[in-house]
Amino acid sequence: MKKKIGIHQLYSEDPVKADELVWGRQSDPDSRRGFLKKSGLAAMGMVLGGTVVFAENMPAGLIPAGLLDLAQGSPIPGKHPDLIVLNDKPWNIETPAHLLDDEVTPADKLFVRNNGLAPEKIDVAAWTLTLDGESIPEPVVITLADLKSKFKHYTYRLTLECGGNSRAEFNPPAKGNQWANGAVGCSEWTGVRLRDLLEYAKVKKDAVYVGYYGKDKHLNNDPNKVVISRGVPIAKAMEDESLIAFAMNGKDIPLMNGHPLRMIIGGWPASVSGKWLTRLSVRNIVHDGPKMESPSYRVPCKPVAPGETVKDEDMCIIESMPVKSLITYPKSGAMITSDKVLKLRGHAWAGDKEVVDMHVSIDFGATWQKCVLKAPHNRLAWQRWTADVKFPQKGYYEVWAKATDSEGISQPMVVPGWNPKGYLNNATHRIAIKVQ
Numbered sequence: 001m002k003k004k005i006g007i008h009q010l011y012s013e014d015p016v017k018a019d020e021l022v023w024g025r026q027s028d029p030d031s032r033r034g035f036l037k038k039s040g041l042a043a044m045g046m047v048l049g050g051t052v053v054f055a056e057n058m059p060a061g062l063i064p065a066g067l068l069d070l071a072q073g074s075p076i077p078g079k080h081p082d083l084i085v086l087n088d089k090p091w092n093i094e095t096p097a098h099l100l101d102d103e104v105t106p107a108d109k110l111f112v113r114n115n116g117l118a119p120e121k122i123d124v125a126a127w128t129l130t131l132d133g134e135s136i137p138e139p140v141v142i143t144l145a146d147l148k149s150k151f152k153h154y155t156y157r158l159t160l161e162c163g164g165n166s167r168a169e170f171n172p173p174a175k176g177n178q179w180a181n182g183a184v185g186c187s188e189w190t191g192v193r194l195r196d197l198l199e200y201a202k203v204k205k206d207a208v209y210v211g212y213y214g215k216d217k218h219l220n221n222d223p224n225k226v227v228i229s230r231g232v233p234i235a236k237a238m239e240d241e242s243l244i245a246f247a248m249n250g251k252d253i254p255l256m257n258g259h260p261l262r263m264i265i266g267g268w269p270a271s272v273s274g275k276w277l278t279r280l281s282v283r284n285i286v287h288d289g290p291k292m293e294s295p296s297y298r299v300p301c302k303p304v305a306p307g308e309t310v311k312d313e314d315m316c317i318i319e320s321m322p323v324k325s326l327i328t329y330p331k332s333g334a335m336i337t338s339d340k341v342l343k344l345r346g347h348a349w350a351g352d353k354e355v356v357d358m359h360v361s362i363d364f365g366a367t368w369q370k371c372v373l374k375a376p377h378n379r380l381a382w383q384r385w386t387a388d389v390k391f392p393q394k395g396y397y398e399v400w401a402k403a404t405d406s407e408g409i410s411q412p413m414v415v416p417g418w419n420p421k422g423y424l425n426n427a428t429h430r431i432a433i434k435v436q
């Protein structure tokens with residue numbers, strides 16, 4: 001069941017609280033007069049398409065009229081109004097496939113997956129990153145300013161996909177956010193290499209895993225409870241593209257995507273890319289932070305029948321994500337005329353591997369047409385594919401898209417490998433086309 005939360009619903013429960021969430025408005029409980037900070041004001045201006053001239057007169061808890069037409073939209077500042085809200089506590093927001101058409105996913109179209117409450121106050125000037133753990137001789141604290149000025153910067157486009165993306169298609173259903181296909185994106189990240197930081201902190205030879213800690217708060221507000229602390233084996237941490245990023249698409253990372261500092265690990269479930277990063281714990285064992293334990297972000301080590309119960313010890317940690325693709329143009333349901341060639345487009349990716357082949361079918365998988373496929377901009381970036389398709393007669397069609405990775409593994413046409421938590425569904429993406 002999809003839970004969509006529109007702006008009205010958000011405001012109906014507690015408009016003043018909603019205001020605080022949406023715009024960061026701090027309200028005076030006595031006068032109910034809103035006080036908007038500069039950032040909230042700027043966000044409001046951006047969403048409404050112009051500076052709010054008399055903002056200081058705006059009562060707290062008032063839904064801007066300019067937002068009313070955006071009804072079902074995402075109420076998060078800086079996020080496109082057509083993103084779909086699956087949950088608001090915590091925020092889980094996905095991007096419809098047709099909004100993922102850009103080669104580089106813009107900030108307003110990158111999905112949000114929070115496990116807890118995003119930090120409310122970010123003090124960039126006071127932000128530090130600590131490196132500690134069994135495999136670091138002496139804990140090291142680096143200020144954000146030093147991290148930016150003392151280490152070499154690298155920029156990569158990296159595909160981030162939630163391990164639970166496309167969960168909605170599993171049957172029997174798996175609990176959790178019922179993502180359709182839009183918990184994925186490929187933005188351009190700038191930061192320092194995780195490897196450079198580890199070497200600076202004199203990482204020991206016995207290092208096994210790098211675990212992250214972020215500044216978000218547990219849903220129950222308990223400051224001592226860690227929301228999520230996952231990470232990657234040392235070999236993945238040492239790769240060129242494993243970044244500690246402070247910028248996305250040449251700007252500050254959006255608040256909901258981890259501003260001012262986050263880990264970015266392309267090709268692996270995005271849950272290993274820690275947001276609001278404050279600490280890296282370099283472990284001499286497989287990291288054991290919250291949500292590393294079974295069954296979180298794990299799948300059965302051996303395939304199981306749909307609905308089967310799997311023991312915790314028979315679940316294995318997800319590493320590289322499987323081959324997958326999206327049709328990003330046209331939007332599902334598009335109507336075209338029968339004399340037209342339809343120019344389809346999308347992206348394909350394959351975890352740590354590359355996509356080497358891309359096909360589409362308009363006859364429910366009976367025959368497949370080869371697509372034009374571009375090389376990735378850099379390793380671990382998704383790849384653009386295009387195809388010119390003609391439809392033989394008027395009627396309803398489905399376009400199915402199928403990518404094949406460098407090991408010859410293709411996307412399945414039916415939902416693969418049912419698993420208790422509903423991870424790793426990489427079945428072919430399907431859209432509807434009506435030819436008139």
Ligand SMILES: Nc1nc2c(c(=O)[nH]1)N[C@H]1C(S)=C(S)[C@@H](COP(=O)(O)O)O[C@H]1N2
Pocket residue numbers: 110111112113114115116160161162163213214215216227228256257258269270271272273274275276
């Ligand atoms: N600190 C922190 N990091 C986090 C999370 C979180 O809840 N807290 N969620 C993880 C999960 S499950 C995913 S899919 C990605 C989502 O990244 P995004 O919100 O920038 O799209 O962040 C990961 N990093």
Ligand SMILES: [Mo]
Pocket residue numbers: 113161162163164269270271
């Ligand atoms: Mo995730």
